Each structure stands twice: as C-alpha cells, then as structure tokens.
Amino acid sequence: MPSDELNRLIDVQRTHAAQLLALPNVRGLAVGFKQTGGNRTGELAVLVYVQEKIDRDVLPPRDLVQIPDVVTDVVQWGRIRCGTSGIPVYAAEQDPLRGGYSIGRANGGAGTIGTICADARADDERVYVLSNNHVLATFPDGRRKDVVYQPALHDGGTREDAIGSLTRKVSIRYPTKGVIPWNQVDGAVVSVDPLNVEWSIADIGQVSGINTDPPLGTRVRKTGRTTGCTAGEIIGIGGCAAVVVDGSTAYFDLQLIVELKSDFGDSGSLVVDEENRAVGLLFAIAETYAVVNPIAQVQRQLRIEVARTVSKPDPEDPAMPAGLRNALKTMRKELAGVPEAVAISVGRSRTDEVTIDVRVTAAIPVPDRVEGYQVRMIEL
Template sequence: MAKKKSGSSASESKGKKQDNGDFDDPEGADVTEAEDQNGDELEDPVAEMDDMLDEEEAEDETDSDYAETAYSEAEGVDAPENVLEAKESIEAFIAGEIGSESYSAFDTSGTANIVGVGIGSAEVDMEQISEDGPGTATLNVYVAEPTSEEAVRAVLYDDMSVQSVGDDGMPVNIINCGPIDALAHRFKDRPAPGGISIGNARVNSAGTLGCLARGRRNPRNRRVLLLSNNHVIALSNQGRYGDSILQPGRLDGGVNTRDRIAILERFITIHFNGRANYVDCATGWCWHRRVRRELVYLSGGSRRYFRVASRPVACRRNMLVGKSGRTTQLRAGRVTDCNATIRVNYGSGRVALFRDQITIRGTSGQFSAPGDSGSLVWQWDRRRNPVGLLFAGGGGFTFANKIGRVLSALDINLYT
C-alpha cells in the first residue's frame, strides 16, 4: 500500500494531483491510512461519483450500442453462404429461447443442449472434415452434454428449422464444452501488475486484473484505470460506483481497505433477457502508485514482469495467443472461432446471450480456469498485441470478448 507522505493529511490530499502531474487519483487517496490508524468511517472515495451516476445510467444504453455496432460481426469470416445462414438461424433461435419465460438455465435437453454456435476450421481431431479437406470453414456447434453428430443435426433440422444441416455435405464440428460459465496469481503485489487477483470488496470472490487503461476524454483521460470483467469487479450489474476494488480479492485474503487499489468507475450492463451482449467489461479508477503497466507470471518461484502492446489487433482463426491470469497463470492457446454466439451461465439461473465472441483452446492443457476472468488475451509473438478480454469457459474451451468492442464500449485506450 502506498505510504502517506509526512506532514500530509487526508483532507489536504483530496483532489490533489500526484507529483508527476500526469494523473488524477480518486479523492481521499490517503484515507485508507487514516482509517487504519483511528478507525474513522471511510469517506466517500470520489465526491463526483454521485453527480456521475445519473449521467452513467443515462449513457448505459449508448455504451452498450458502442460494443454492438463499432465492429462488424463478419470481421474475419470467410465461409460459404449456407454455413453463414445456418449460424444466423441458430443464433436467432438461441436468443429467442433465452428470452422466453419458460427457459431454464439447468435444462440440457433438446435445443437447450446447444449452448453456442460459431464458425471455425475443420480439424483432424474434430468430428468431421469436409470433402474440401482440413482448414475448410466449418459450422461449430457447442453442446452442454456429449451427443452424436446425428443427434445434433436432428435437433438443428427438426427443432430449430435449420434446413441446410440436413445436407451431410455441410461440415459440422460438434464441440462438447459443457455448460459455459462466467469464470470466477493469488499473491499480493505492489505496485499491482496485470494478471493478478482482484475483486470487489463486497463479495468473497476473485478474478483477474487484465491491464491498465486511460479514458479517451476529459476527465477520464487523466485517470489510470484498470480493466477487468463486469462480473469480476461490478458483480454482474450489482456493483455500485465507488465500490472498493481489492488486490488480492477477498477470496485470496484481501482486506478492505488495507488492500484497496481502485474504486469501481464504469461498467457495461449485461442483459439477461435474450438481448445480445457483446462485452462483459468494467473499469476501476486506480491510485496510480498502487498499480503498474506490466503483467506478471511466475517462473521458478520468482515473479517475472513483461509488457504488452497498446494497439489491438483482430483475431484470426488459428492465431496463437497468450494470457496471464490469477488461476492458471501464463498459458498459450489457439483461436478456433472468431464469431461464436454462446449462452453463458452467471449463476442463480441467470443466462446471458453473447454474440461475436472469440473461442480459444489451450495448446497444452486448459487455457483458463475459474478465477482467470478478466485476463487480457494477446497475440503470442514479440509484439504481444491485445486481442481479447477473457470472461468465460467450459469443457476445455475459453471465450473472450473482442478487445476492440471492449475499448469502444468503455471509451478507453489501453495504457500498457
């Protein structure tokens, strides 16, 4: 935790710029130390948050639209027309099913067993290779329970009215990913790097600090922000502006306010009514001395730090990517799908529909596990350009939002 300067009081530090003149910290930057010493009630960390609340709520729909419209869903898709049409039909059916009053998150029978759809490449170890050979654009169908290709085709044809899959010549990969759940480095580190445990102080949980960012417009362009998932630091829409963000998260021993590094600053609402979501993301406003631009991983028991690029790149099928996260640390994987539509379980029977998502499979073991949510996904080369924001997984497959949609929705640029 940052030490309080000698002779400086909490009241004197409110609204004060740090000595490098580059950043504005949340107001009350030294209140944590004062509370530890005298037990006084913590002040509201950001006086302007109340004024911002109405504005943020009014802009929520607009922010969601940024994520929905800023990037084309067809980006990087090269597939036959019948494959694209089949994907669109399945997406529409899934969206309608989630939005219906009779829908249950715990049902895996019939059409409910199909939890996602996308477009990938036919691979040797998948169910089917088309007559055009490996690498051909293929319909990816994600299922919660193991089932045969014949059974999946029957559900698609008979129950979802996807006529084109009746043709055996249309390639289909059946991907047994299990139910897709929103996923939950455990040590404390100061300044805190990306790839490490964080969480909202109101709950006993932990996810991952993805990386740092800055707002694109005043006054947010003078703030150091941390990037993670809505469900990690904003509690799936239940968070309050100004909530303490701890490093490590409470599940990993974090204590409020001793381990506070940021406060909740903005999040994009997740819809649970069948309306399409494109991002699960949120930002925290950091005390800039308590965070760092590097990411971390462990090697031989020692902490190693590295930087990633700030300029995002579009995903491509078969792209080699990496991430550093709270649970599985540094892992490599390959993109298998750049346009997946999936149903994601958020607990308590809540299911959200996500479109235009990235699917990743680990190159050696799992790419992610619960607690890795919020990790930044980057291209595995010497430049390490950002590709996505990890948020969910199931059955050995990991799912990530496209980073371009995340940046547009939150109106930020990466600060890495």
C-alpha cells in the first residue's frame, strides 16, 4: 500500500472533516479503497459516509461533498449510533468473568465485556474489565461510585450481581460554542478480583498481543453480547465520525472503520485480528459497519495493557491451606490424561468462596466439590 498517498489522504480528510461533517447528510469519513460496481478497487480514496445516498443533481450546491485534489467515494452508512441493549446471545452470568458477555451500569442498558486486562504499570497487580464509557459510566460524566453488574440488570442480573464500580474512564467531550473537540476513545474499566477472572474472550480465546497499525483489508473478528462472534475486515483508516452518544452528538477522529456484523449491546467488544492480536474497541454501529477505537489509544488513555495477564496465587505455595492443596492434587490426578482438561487452578466465586477451576475445551464430568471446595468447569 502506498503509505505516502495514504498519509496524504488522511491529512486532507482531517483538514476538511469539520466542514464536511457539518453537511446534513454526512456522518463519517475515512481513507480506504474506492468501490466500483460494489467491488473494492486498489485505488485509495477518501470515503464519505452518508446517511442516505442522494443524486447529486438534486442536492443544493452548499450540500455537495467537495474535497480538492483527491479521489472520493460516497458510501451509504445509515445512522451511526452508540447503543446498549438489543436481544442478547451472551447474557448469562459468568463466574469467573470473561470477555464477550453482558455487562452494564445500574441505570443503563447492556453492553459487552471487551476483555479482562491489566494495569499498564508492571508492578501494579490490579485487574480490570474493559468496555465502553457509555456502557459502564452514567451519562454524561460517570463517577467512581457507579456500580457495574454482570450480567447487566437489563439482561436479568440482580443487585447481587455487582462486580465492582467504575474505576477509570475516558470522558467524552461534546461541541460547545461551535468548537468541535475530537475524541479518540469511548472507554472505561472496572477493577475486579483477580481470582474471579478468565483471561479469554468467548469463541476467540486469549489475546496474544496488540496490532497498532493494521492495514486496509485486515481480517478481524469480535465477540459481542448481542450478535456473538462475527468476522469482517478493516475498510477505512484514520476515520472521522459524528456519533450520537446518549442523545448528544460527539465527534471522533483517527478511528478504524470495519465491515462487521454488530448491533446494540455489542458496544465494548474487543476487535482482534486473525492472530488474536487486539486491534481496537468497538463503540458505534452503522448498518453493516462498526466504528472502532484503535487499541494504542485505548491502552494509553485508560493506562491498561490488554495482552498482559496477572498471575493468580501459585497452587504449589507452601502457605496454601493443606485441604486446598490436596483438592488440587486430587483433581489433577483424576483428570490426568483427559485431553479436554487444559488447566486446573485456584479461583474465587462471587460469594468470595475459594474454588477449584477446571478449564476445558469441551464439557467433561467433574465433581461438584472436592475436599469441601467447589469445582467450577470453565469452557474455553
């Protein structure tokens, strides 16, 4: 891909973004490949996303998209929105917590746990649930006391399903007095018990790293609370969009535009490439498209790392109670040679009960309790 031309188009697009997004039908911009007859060509262009395609002959001159010295391509996008709720696929309670499932604040709908992540500081052992600001924080400016539930109350969760409260967020800025502040991230995290997490995303697995510069055409996928695991590809880079967030319009730039099936309630899903490297955080949808915050900005602004894990207590620690150590040894002996059993470790339930966690690739028979300790089977 000609990077010089790509960068030039991104710069030109950003220069004209505020002017173009002020047009009544324009909702977003990005740099991608021009389409001809429904097929993408190899020609780079500024893609102009409109709510509805209208014949230019009937548009007044003031509403025409005009960018000098660049190739443009007008694409119908429909309305671009952030939203929670929708009919869920992954709304069950997760114990331990894992990516891809329902989550929500007390007075909101339901979104998606993107993934379990760690603090950016190597000496900080805190563990977080990652999702969007508009999923975890009360509009317009959430506070640390905002309680978060899994599953979301909208999905049948109860007050007993509280997993923590809002820990960090990236505030979304809105236009004031005609000045447009550009946002890059709609993100927030909740600090949770490291003994009650699973470092994987449903139907995807564990995040293997990050991809901070994915090219056009990169194949990606996500697991969302509403539409489950879906796959697509990056079709726009350096995107700008006018997005309705909780009833007010906010402006985002330097976004990824992905052709990917998604719906309300998928907000907060982590988007990964085919090598399970994190690409970004899904936060808005428009028909068959999704707008994604690039992962480098998500990590920087929230001070997290999505590919670093925090170790749980060592099962061989001499300080561990003898009964718990014996329970681990018993389970390891019983499941030795069972190919579906991947790992056996110590966990903790939401009621603060120490557990024996058996991670499996498919359901297998396991006892309810061993040496008095609850046994939990966790399908990867």
